[in-house]
Amino acid sequence: MAIPAASQLKLYKNMLLMRRFEEGAAEGYADGFIGGFMHLYIGQEAVAAGAISSLNHDDYVIATYRDHAHALARGTPPEALMAELYGRETGVCKGKGGSMHFYDGSRYFVGGYAIVGGHLPIATGLALGIQMRNEDRVVMAFLGDGASNQGVFHESMNMAKLWDLPVVFLCENNFYGIATAVGTSSSYNEIHRKAQGYGIPGRVVDGMDVRAVRAACDEAVRYARQGSGPVLLEARCYRYQGHSMTDPGKYRSQAEADLWKKRDPIPRLARQLLEEGIATQAELDAAQVEANRIVEAAMQYAERSPEPSPAALYEDLFVENTFHG
């Protein structure tokens, strides 16, 4: 099914915003506004942009600690995300979560999780809830290649298929879990086939091509939505930066990185849009200017925002803070 022209331009804008947001976050980190662990998404934009564009507004999205782009794709205001990175009261989690723990319940973004694999049973449980409530929804769960070696990955696959739950597992295979290459950590490298033994269909998709990701996810989401059960997609992609801000990434060769950068999803889509007359160069230029402006504004907003009040330390632990009887 062809992707409408307007949607394609939107995908382009979305990817630009993601990249610019990450560049801004890197600046904020260098300037000392952001601390802790921060994992950039630069290079992988086509995956979150394409995949999340396949969803309805009320489908659930759940992600790892590398979660900035997923929240942006869900439509969470960039200023609330940047403010979270800056640890400010106006952040999506009131400054309590930081980079690894974005959350936006109003947009069905169920959060970023920092324990590798820990969110996969949660994703499966979301799908169980959807099924029990007879809702017309699906779950899209992002995971890394490294996560597919955790026990809970396998436990989740089995139960998702056992009950034919409406969940699309999308493995962003960037070929490394920190410094460990897929080939040295996985006995079987075709991650999309890892759930075949559980009866879950799998498919590999070019994660550097946003239109390919979108098409594969359209199909997977339709399959899950119609009640056929879970799907495991593997999007092959590459993160351009180190694993996190403190990782120089010396375990990867320059030649390898260069090869992947030639397939960068953003100029690739730009070329396609121009060739197919879907957008003009002026429109694409304007999109870049707009992305820069949004991120600049987000950074200013974050910097202006207040820190959480000391009282916030003890807030939000429980719903019911008083004991009765």
Added chain:
Amino acid sequence: MAELRYFEAVTQALQEEMARDDRVFLFGEDVGLVGGTFRCTEGLMAEFGSRRVRDTPIAEAAIVGLAIGAAITGMRPVAELMTMNFAIVAMDQIVNHVSKMRYMFGGGVKLPLVIRAPAGGGTQKAAQHSHCIESWFVNTPGIRVVIPATPYDVKGLLKTSIRSEDPVLFIEHENLYSTRGEVPEEEYLLPFGVADIKRPGRDVTVVAWSRMLPEALKAADMLAREGIEVEVIDPRTLDPLDQDTILSSVARTHRAVIAEEGWRNVGVGAELAARIQEHLFYDLEAPVQRVAAADVPTPYARNLEKLALPDARDIADAVLKITL
């Protein structure tokens, strides 16, 4: 004497024990090719090869479980968990298996294995990456809990841990890795269950371990300027615990403060306070004070994290509360 950084003391201990005993082998996430997230295993794969220094998948439960199996066969595994936060993923293997097997099998097996992992918050790593949960394991009989704060203690205690016939959880601290300290050139081992008086003083006893040790020493400096002489004791191993050194100090100073980075509620400090009052109730001049983390998940925002985690100022305040 040579000056070493904390992480280098880890490397030296591992290197010496691997050279000494070829049953010792290391495995864990990113320990081989890149020499460990905190550089603790740098150079070891090159020296000992990829059979004895193995990179593993991200699979903490299995990492610990494999260590058990290998130990049963007569190997001496040293498993690294990238951080203590991931020991929680391996909790079943550690609590249901490692620490139970010898006893429930009537002494039939021995498990000479070491699980190394760094703990700690303080650099905005937020709720899932800031754990100091030594109390959970001290509460679990059947596993030794070793938690050194200085390069000297790291090296001597890690060597002892590797030679131990019993399973050891060896807890390092992420924020101590770059700290420096004197370490003898010649070989030495440090025994379990022997606390170290890091600074003698007559007015009040502060018990502190891991990252709270440097904080306690800082507090002692601050208080010395006000004429209060603090005795700082590092138990270094929490299981076994050198209760005698702590009690005899408190018997002299009549005042005690316990500082830990973990949560206050049912922390190690609660146990120590209980023991102090059981033995020394009539010697105490003031209630035993506990300095610990606020009982909330560690928040990300810098100001909130600073409020949540204990530091030298909090320790000094606790001392002042019972000495003025």
